[in-house]
Amino acid sequence: MKVKAVAAVVTALTLAACGAEPRGEVTAEVPHGYVEGAEETAEAQSRLIVADPDTGAVRVVDLITEEVYDAGRVDSVRSMTGDGRFGYLTARDGTTRVIDSGSWMVDHGDHVHYYRAKVREVGVAPGKQPLAAYSDPVVSVLSYSDGTATVLDRVALDRGSVSELGKIAREPHAGVAIPFGGHLIATVADPGKPLARGVRVHDRQGKAVADIDQSCPELQGQAVTRRGVVFGCADGALLVTEKDGAFTGVKIPYPRNVTAQERVTAFFHRPGAATLAARAGESAVWSLDVARRSWQYVETGPVAAVNAVGEGGPLLVLARNGQLRSFDGAGKEQTAIPLMTPEAAAADMPTIQVDSTRAYVNNPLSAEVYEIDYNDNLRRARTLRVGGKAGHIVETGR
Template identity: 25%
Template sequence: MRNHHMLRQQHTRLGVTAAIAGILLVATGCANGSGAPGAVAEAPDTSATEANGRVAISYEGGISVLDGKTLETVKKFDSEEFTRLNAAGDGKHVFVTTTAGFQLLDMAEAKLTDLVVDATAPGHVVRHAGNTVLFDDGTGTTTIFKSEELSNLNGALPETRTYTADADHHGVSIVLEDGTLLTTLGDKTSRPGAVALEAHEDHWDPIAESKECPGIHGEGTAADEAVVFGCEDGALLYHQGKFEKFTAPDKYGRMGNAFVSETSPIVVGDYKNDPDAEGYLLNSVALIDTEKHSYNVVELPDTVNYTFRDVARGPGDLAYILSTDGSIHVLDPKDGKIVNEFPVIKAWEGPTEWQDAHPAIMVNGNTAYVTEPAANTVHAVDLTTGKITTSKKMDVVPNEIAITVGAH
């Protein structure tokens, strides 16, 4: 089956096929480059390089593209009241999740394009091994782009591969270097685990499956392509063709997000052990060593509280946690110890709803970009020194943040 996303205007419907699983594109390999497809002899797309380091900020009713060095506003666009931002794997684009679907923001040209991948409930975007993978919670459809083909659109979205789950659910998918599709299992009432699928011309064959991960959520890929999903009672590892369950020390020990470095075997996960706790602040992290097959929970100092937006991996494969005390606390995943603290913003309180604007951190190389909604400000922080290199006050309240850092 063949599927080709055509150009359409932002507020019209494109009929993305949400049918049975199928392969839709002649493979072009999993190169991580940002140039044109390998079958076409063209010069590399330098506009992707120009986009590297730019910062996208969403706010109520719009999106701003900022210069990564000066934090000056390059361009502003009107959008919806609340949008989510996810970088594509080509180092040039950001997918903006709207009520219409996944809309492409060109960071190099600073242009909110009319190209939209239809989705009834656009969810996770995953970049890995030369693929950018979208998941539509409303249909259970996974849409797979070759990332390099996103960098040269010429007015239309490239062809894709798709897979549709047995039922719609809040899920996530990733394509590995060998073409294996890892995707979550679930329906409207439960999400029990994940399945690994091998691609064929007209179907997908299951390689492995696990239903030992209740409430599966989030995904992260560590060194040696060890993939970890969060569960309500621990975590689920997929590595070298097999699933392995890690059990949390608490009866309820939910990990919802995995913060990873592809050069480190250790995954840092957010951790919650009280299902009845109000709010979104957390005070512990899960440390999963995919080489040693160990799972440990580390309770952070009382002053270190964070949300899902406040953890990032950076220099030295360390974890950088933006806490409610206004500091970035540097955690060594090898032993769970805090090794440094960088004061950045004023103290803040956790959000009432997860969509509410609250501080967030994103990392590009040695630079962390930190939002401070209470001050309408974005900061750039040198993580090697802890010094704020640039701060820029905006005329809007920053909410979501995404950065373009190069091809994946």
């Protein structure tokens, strides 16, 4: 495939490389990541964006104060994805509304800044029903099932408006584009193929600067960790890392031959953490330790939702019978508790959101979100009632 077909980003994207970077420069008096009107805090200001698919009501729950903020309505919410601060909600007509949760962090590796601000509606983003959203301090990128991706000005989003910098146009496929290492990593597909076969690195102007020489056949699923970006492949996982501007791909093969039903199609993890979880068919789960580059296959029984806490932490599984279960790194079950009805668990909408101390599980048939202390035998620490139905949730500020 020619580079022009893989990525054609408009000239305005130059702003992301040259114009936006200086705007992010700070003086000694202004902490890095600060946005006018925001308050820097000493601890994470975690919040939940919760959407009711029936009424379209969108609410933001402050997990410290338990205050619930009205964040407007989105007609018949079909899906929601988040990037750590903003929620991107797809309405019945496919349009994407952007909600600012007013909670975020700036991670410098050796230290973290936490901020809080007012909840607000930002506006409508270009494109229809994003598959994924990823951000860095300069850009936010929404990826769509037709192979396109929209690059938004993150500084403008922080200030409360949607400003498109450009688009990435590729062969139509269910792919993603991810800001990483000051570049954009975009999936690559062959003409007529629904899934990607690998990834390519582009600069912020859209110019291809490197091909990752490791293939990733039938690419599905991705995760951004502190150790690099991980993609799910038919034959394992592809880890892409960056050092001094050079990008490298390393394959982490499955420990055995897997069927099409067993292979990874989506990863779940605590933001930044390098231990990933994924379904392995209907009745088992994969745990991928990126640091050790090793897989663990865990037979769990029918799975409704899954997530991984991180290195040394448990693997969390919501079973189809409504039980929440935890497994250790060797795949041995530690604890199981009843959490919701089988009907709610089987509704194909529950998710498990994980931060450094708690997990949050939504009951899509009620107004309840359950806060779980996963370090204390899955103790239900709180039941948060948000009004309406907690059909879709994403956590921010982590």
